[in-house]
Amino acid sequence: MSLEVKELSKKYGEKTVVDNLNFVMNEPGVYALLGTNGAGKTTSIRMMLGMLAHDTGEVLWKGKPLDSVTCNVGYLAEERGLYPKYSLMDQLLYFASLRNVPKGEAQKRIKYWAERFEVEEYIYPGKTSKGRKIPPKKPEQLSKGNQQKIQLISALISDPELLILDEPLSGLDPVNTDLFKSVIHEQIAKEKFLIMSSHQMPTIEEFCTDITILNKSKTVLQGNLNDIKKSYGRVNLFVKCEGDVLPLAEECGVTLVSQKETEYQFKVTGDDQANELLSKIIANKIVVVKFELREPSLHEIFVEKVGAVNEEK
């Protein structure tokens, strides 16, 4: 076991903000920590990293308490932060030194990541056509996306074994989203351990193998994403035809979820019900453009789980 979170709890006064969180990461990959706003994701991450005291529980890395000595950790916080006045190079070297990266090595890595993220002009001084030096922009003058890139460089500067990304793609344009995704894929390929917290379910589905869903401090769903999806069965049916299939769907007892012209979203009870509908469409000689039977999306599972718990309460 590489990362083990055991019975982690935290209370502020009488209010429980994290209640008995448990999970294990045995293999490199991406673990998702999901939850509604205020569910306790960021507090859990802070406790895991030792930034915040926990009331009970422990966090182990390869059997030892996780800290900056036992594990080389990188962290992209949800609330991005840079010193507004100090130069970016100074800040990145400072963050690197705090994580025991030698200055020379840190400079090499900054150069590499600055080129990769195309932010050299903000870190290194430029030159005018007349050869005069132009100082790089101050952090407060950077766009949100560029600040986020600098933050990710700071998280990656120690070449961490364990990388924690809190909402890594929020606020990014599609081009930069792809850039960030490519970096995350690279880290996965390098067999790093990643913990990701995000509200963007498609992103989680793209990267994560295992998930924990938190709702109001409690774990409401946990496990391997594929296994979770399989447990729900293939109940989502998407149909696109060149004709009206609604009467046939009614005959089969299929529930209509949404309709846009001749594109239909149905909820079925299983494979048999879907096959029955398909047989009827073909028998009625309606041309089928697309017929897809799939498992529920993470978004649907999330809404269902969190919604169900909230309804119960």
Next chain:
Amino acid sequence: MKKSDLTGWQKVCAFTIAQNYKSKGTVIGLVIVCLFILFAGPILALAGGSKIEEVVEDLGGCKIENIYILNDTDITFDEKEFVKENADYEKINFITSGVDEDAIHEKMKNEPTRDIFMHIYGKQQIEGEDEAKYRIALFRSKDSEISSMEMDSLSDSVKKFFFNSRLAYSGFTEEQISRMDSDVSVQTVDAADISEDKDDDFDAVTMSAVIFYSMIVMMIVLVSSQKIAVSLVTEKSSKVIETLLLTVRPLAIIVGKIVGTIVVLVVNAVIMLFCGMISGVVTTALTAKKFSSVITEGMANIQNSGNGMEIDPESLTVNDMNIDPVRIFAGIGIVIITTVLAFVFYSIISGITGASCSSMDDLSNASSFIALSSVAGVYLAMGAAIANNPVLTEVAYLFPFSGIYMVPVHFMFGKAGFSDVLILWAELILLTVFLFRFAAKVYHVLVYHNGERLKLTNLLEISKSQKGTV
């Protein structure tokens, strides 16, 4: 507090120092102060040259040639006795008979002379005065070489001699005159303070030193500790704190900042001291070059006067000000240690204050406690120094907010004992340790606090609720 709580403070300290000297505002401010120190002395030395020349000339000897005396009283002004008592005037020619007042005045009006006309009037009451007085008028010529300083000196000598002449005229013996003429000093001493060797005389030098020292220390302590609070609020409001806390604990951050700021203070002080030394050397060189001939002449005149006026190097010590040189050196050490302790004490308060705020607006309100406590301490120290009341002084010594401004200076002037210094240090260390432990408990919660400024009661609640481990 675990040992790991302080891991990484050196890196925070190094970053604090580096960024301080990368700040253009700080560097420009330091350069301006250094330039002022460098050039103020030499410029003042050059500008104040004529004054020095006058003083040196005065030291050189008496410029008066003749003194015409017109005495309207029955009291004899014996010029031979006067010269006996005032050897500086032995070369002066005294003219007491056939003095034509109008002719002398006319001469003095028209041409510069080295003459003095002294008119001793009989006892008379002038309008606006309660009683009749003897009056002595000393005249000098237009554009006379005789300086005002010399006139003042002559005036004092004449006044004293005429007083003694009056007593002698009344039939008093020399012994009786000596007894009457002796000055009387009145001193009140509290028996409890005898062992402490305290002098309760009102002492303007000590009071000025307390005020001057208080102002400087207050500025250093307030400005520097405020910088720590601002830096912490900046880290909180800009969310950098989240990145820092990944590898360093909150206490390491505050310790790094305090030590870094102390290093900056010490380096700045050394730079300013170095500039002051250069300025002193240049000023001395300039003064010596410009006035060397005048001084040489003046010294020659002093020696030639043959009146036994000697300058004793031993007597030119600070002993006249009742200051022991050993105490001064010990005092400088005490000043440095006390300032550092006061700075650390205020810095921790600033650190907690900064951490309890989420924005600069909050900080300006929260910092009022630091400013007020410091100003109150200064006022108490100054009040005790002015009032010179033993009870108030003792209170000011014991109250750390005022003790930091008063005890080191009073120690230097021999008014406070080493026991007072030790008590102050003990208080500051105890308070600092207490605050540090308190900060250790609440700080990691405070750094994540976002929202309204936390009050003391909130901080105490947080401190009580911290049972968990990091």
